[in-house]
Amino acid sequence: MAFLSLEGLTKKFGAHLAVDGLSLDVEKGEFIALLGPSGCGKTTTLQMIAGFVDPTAGAIRLEGRDLLAIKPAKRGLGIVFQSYALFPHMTVAENVAFGLEMQGVAAAERTKRVTETLELVGLAAFSGRFPRQMSGGQQQRVALARALVIRPNILLLDEPLSNLDAKLREEMQIELRQIQRTVGTTTILVTHDQAEAMALSDRIVVMNQGRAEQIGPPHEAYERPATPFVANFLGKTNLVNGATVRPEKISFGPSGLVGKVRTRIFQGNHWLYQVDTANGLVTVIRQNTGEAMPAEGAVVHLVWSVAP
C-alpha cells in the first residue's frame, strides 16, 4: 500500500476542469515534483491535499486513511507557500513555534525543537528577528523550518523558490534537497521550473490541462518522454525524420546531415547552435571544451545516435 495515494482526483471550477482524474501513488520518504505550465492543475492538486480546496470527485488516502474526511487543521501537513506567508507580527522563533503551540507541545520541548529546526536551516542566530528584517532567502528558510518543526506527514512546497534570484535559487535547491534527505519527510513540490523539478525530485509528474502526461524519474522522463508535450516541456527538442532528438545528443562529424550554421550563441559552459538543414532548423548544444567551433555560415555535418 502506498504511503499517499491520489485516486482519480478531479476538480471542476464551473465548467472548467482544473484537475482531471489524477491518480498517483507516493512512497514514504519520496520527493515528488508536480511539474507543468500555469493552469495545468498542479497548484489545485496541492491545495486539495492541503484541504484548502475540496475535490469534485476522487479520493486522497494517507496510509490508507481517508484524508478528505480530516479537517485541514488536523491533517498535520507542513506547507511552504510561494509568498512564504510568514506571520509578520511574530519573531522567527515565534513563527516556528506556532505549530507546536497549536499541538499543545510543552514550552521546554517547544524551545528545544525550535532551536533544532532553526539550526537545521542555518538560522539559529536569527531567532529574535522579525520576518521584515530578513532577506528573501532567509524568509524562505523560516517558512521551511515552520513547516518541518511539526514533523509533518507530508511536506508540501508550493513554488517555494520562485521568488528568489537565479543564483540563490540554485543554492536553495541543493540545500532543500539535503534537508529533505536528512529529515526524510515525504515531499510534494509544485513548480513550473523543469530544472528545479529535475534537480530535486525522485519522480516527476508532468501535468498538462489537469492530466498527468508522464510519471517517472527525471532522467527517464527526459530521455524517454511519453508525449511530445513532455519532450518539449522538459527541455529543448529537435524533430528530425519523425524522431525527437535532444540538442546535446547531436554532434558535428565528418559526414551526416548537411547543414549551414545560422546562429551561434556562446553560453559559457556550452555553445548553442541553430543549423539550417534539409529537415528544417535543428538546435545543437555542444559542450565548451575550449576547442575551436564552427562559425556562423559554416557548412557542418550533424550526427546523432537514435535512442533505442
Added chain:
Amino acid sequence: MRAAPYLLSLPALLLFAGVVIVPLVMTVLLSFHDWGQYKGIEPVFILKNWQEVLTDSYFHEMFWRTFRIAFFVTLLAAVLGAPEAYILNRMKSPWRGLFLLVILGPLLISVVARTLGWALLFGGNSGLVNKALISTGLISTPLPFMFTETGMVVALAHVLMPYMVLAVWAALQRLDPQIENAAVALGAGPFTVLRRIVLPQVMPGILSGAIIVFALAASAFATPAIIGGRRLKVASTLAYDEFLNTLNWPLGAAVAVLLLFALIAVVVGASRLVERRYAQVFG
C-alpha cells in the same frame, strides 16, 4: 533652481496660511481679550478666560463629557467596525460593493438630515428604537436616548463608522491572502486564526481608524447640537453658545482653542505611540 520646489509650493502654502493659520492665530489672540456685558470685546491681554476655563468645574465637566463621549464612540466604532470590515473583505462581488455602499452611506447624507433621522428614531418613550428594544424583550422600560450621552454615542458612532471600516479594510488588504491558510495548516482553529494572526496584523489599522474617529467625535458639532440640544452640551456646542448666544467671544475662543490643543495632544501622542509600537514589525 534650488528654490524651485519652495516657489512651487508657495501658492498652496499661502492659501494654507490664509485660511488656517491666520484665523487660528486670531482665535488664540481673541481668547486673551476681555469681555463685558455692556462694554463688549476689549482688545487687551488678560488671562481671565483661560483661568475660568481651566479652573471652573462647569468647564471641566464639559471637556470630561466631550472626551468620554469620543472614547465610547471610538470603542463602539472599533468593536462594530473591525468585524464589519473583515466580513466585507471576505464577501464576493456584487455583495461587497453593495454593502460597502451601505456602510459609506452615512457619509453621503447631510449630517443634519441624518441626525434628525436619529432624533425621530429616538424620539420620546414611543420612539422606534425603544419600541423595537421592548418588543425583542431586551429592555422592559423605555431608555432615554434624546438629550443623553447614550444617544450621542449611538448617533456619532453611526456616522463615523465608515472611517473605521475603511482604515481596517486598508489594513486587511495588505494581509497575505495565504496567511490564514498557513495558520490553519499548522493546526489553528478559526477563532485562533482571528485572534492570533489576523487581529494583530490589522491592529495598526484599527488604531489609526480610532485616532480619526476620536478626533472627529470630540470635535463634532451638528450631532451633539441636535441630540444633546442645550441641555447636554459638549465642548464644541459650548463654544458655539458662547459665541452666538452669550456673545462672549473671548471665552468661546478659549474653549475652542483648548479643545483644539487637547485634541492635537491626544492625536499626536496616540499616533506616535502606534508608530513606535509597530515600526519594527511592519516597517
